[in-house]
Amino acid sequence: QVQLAESGGGLVQAGGSLRLSCVVSGRTNNGNAVGWFRQAPGKKREFVAAISWSGGTTYYADSVKGRFTVSGDNNKERNTVYLEMNTLKPEDTAVYYCAADRDVVTMITSTSADYWGRGTQVTVSG
Numbered sequence: 001q002v003q004l005a006e007s008g009g010g011l012v013q014a015g016g017s018l019r020l021s022c023v024v025s026g027r028t029n030n031g032n033a034v035g036w037f038r039q040a041p042g043k044k045r046e047f048v049a050a051i052s053w054s055g056g057t058t059y060y061a062d063s064v065k066g067r068f069t070v071s072g073d074n075n076k077e078r079n080t081v082y083l084e085m086n087t088l089k090p091e092d093t094a095v096y097y098c099a100a101d102r103d104v105v106t107m108i109t110s111t112s113a114d115y116w117g118r119g120t121q122v123t124v125s126g
Contacts, residue, residue: 001026001027001115002024002025002026002027002032002100002114002115003024003025003026003115004022004023004024004025004034004098004099004100004115004116004117005022005023005025005117005118006020006021006022006096006097006098006117006118006119006120007020007021007023007120008020008021008120009096009120009121009122010121010122010123011123011124011125012088012122012123012124012125013124013125014088014089014090014124014125014126015087015088016088016124017084017085017086017087017088018085018088018122019082019083019084019085020036020082020083020085020096020098020120020122021080021081021082022034022036022080022081022082022083022098022117023079023080024079024080024081024098024100025079031053031054031102032053032100032101032102032114032115033050033051033052033053033100033101033102033103033104033107034050034051034053034072034079034081034098034099034100035047035048035049035050035051035059035098035099035100035101035104035107035108035113036048036049036050036070036081036083036096036097036098036099037096037097037098037099037111038092038094038095038096038097038122039094039095039097039119040091040093040094040095043094044111045097045111046061046111047059047061047107047108047111048060048061048064048068048083048096049061049064049068049069049070049083050070050104050107050108051070051071051072051081052104053072053074053079056072057104058070058071059104059108064085064092067085067086067087067088068083068084068085068086069082069083069084069086070082070083070084071084081098083096083098085122088122088124089124090124090125090126091124092122092124093122093123093124094122095119095120095121095122096119096120096121096122097116097117097118097119098116098117099113099114099115099116099117100113100114100115101113101114101115102114
C-alpha cells in the first residue's frame, strides 16, 4: 500500500506562484512513478506532470511546460514530490491530486493510477 497526501494549495493572483507538496509513504520502494493531475469543475481530470523514481525522468502536459516543474526528494523515511507552479493563470484553477503507479506511461495516457491523494484546491484569480 502507498499513501499520498497533498498540501500547499491556496488562492493566488494570476501571474503568481505556488508550490504543492505530495508526501508519499508506505511501500514506496517498488518503482512507482508519481504524477500530478487536476480537475476543474465540470471538466475531466487531466494530467499535469509526473516523475519516475528510477531515473528522475519528468513528464509535462503541454499546457504547463515552461511554467511548472516537478521534482522529488527521496530519503529513507519518506518521499516528497513537489510541483512548483509559476506564472499561474485562471485556467489553472482546479483541485490538484498526486497519484502513484508503476506504469508512468499508462498513468499519463489513461489518467488513472493505483493510488491517489485526496487533493488540494488551487484557485487563481484573474
